[in-house]
Amino acid sequence: MYPWENISPETDTTLRIIHEAASRGLTVAITTPHSLTIRDSVAHAFCNVLKKSQKIPSNIVNFYRRAEFRRSKLPLAGFDAIVMRANPPLDTIALNFLDSVRNDTFIFNDIDGLRVANNKLYPASFSGDASRFVPATHVSKNRDYLEQVLKDSPGEKMIMKPLNGFGGQGVIVVEKRAKQNFRSLLDFYIGGEKNGNYVILQEYVEGAENGDVRILMLNGEPIGAMRRVPSADDIRSNIHAGGKEVKHVLTKEEKELCRAIGPQLVRDGLYFVGLDVINGKLIEVNVLSPGGITRINRLNRVKLQTQVVDFIENVVSARERVIERKHAFRKAIEDAEII
Structure with missing residues (x-):
């Protein structure tokens, strides 16, 4: 996740999930993408582990203020679940670390899913009946093409935003009647010619x-x-x-x-x-x-966080039952007498 000190305790979703897990007596460790490391070919993370000795306050803001941690380097494969809550942009190197433990621990959300869906292009991948819910979207860093898109748009305005923005950053309405300013806006959003940024032009949805x-x-x-x-x-x-x-x-x-x-x-x-x-x-x-x-x-x-942690625990339990069943079958085979 993002650093603990960056949390806004009154509103933070991640903190609610952490509090719910801690309230159930689970071991909770927090780390950031830059705290990952490999030792002897094993992926580890420098973690802040929430101390269990303290009583968990029911008030989440108080929980945040009173939380105490111990610092430890821990193997990622030892965790039952890894919850991915880092802010955009996606850290692809961090995902490479997690590739090595994906068969040992439940990663929520899946790292391949994060790779394909971490930007605003993902809705364009929906096909069939789902595609009717996606507005017309154009993505490019070609200024001439984007100017033509605006010109050919059936509506009088479109939404423009950077491909990798989040939290509403850079979202603006572009109107045809102000198209004389559009080239200047594209220069600002796209930037340099060689390593320019992709821009999204999207159908303006009424309402x-x-x-x-x-x-x-x-x-x-x-x-x-x-x-x-x-x-x-x-x-x-x-x-x-x-x-x-x-x-x-x-x-x-x-x-x-x-x-x-x-x-x-x-x-x-x-x-x-x-x-x-x-x-x-x-x-x-x-x-x-x-x-x-x-x-x-x-x-x-x-308390939606209860449903989230319920789901994680249920998946982990199901995975453990599969492993136990496999071990039981394997032991039966190993114990069988050869006739």
């Missing part, structure tokens, strides 16, 4: 000015949602960009969207994700450290 819906998905099913309303002078509804959250009940169309894309999320090992939806259209799939648990909990008087 975007009223905000979006964040849906949290667990194992392919929606477990909670909230509507995020932008401030009066901003198109972005992200909470970090000044938006505010309000209670939301999924519409029939939003439920259909979840049913359509849920199976692919599970196939890709993306067990816990955040969907950003506007007017029934899937805008983004957040897979690295999707947030929203704290606010959805407050709005609906629930």
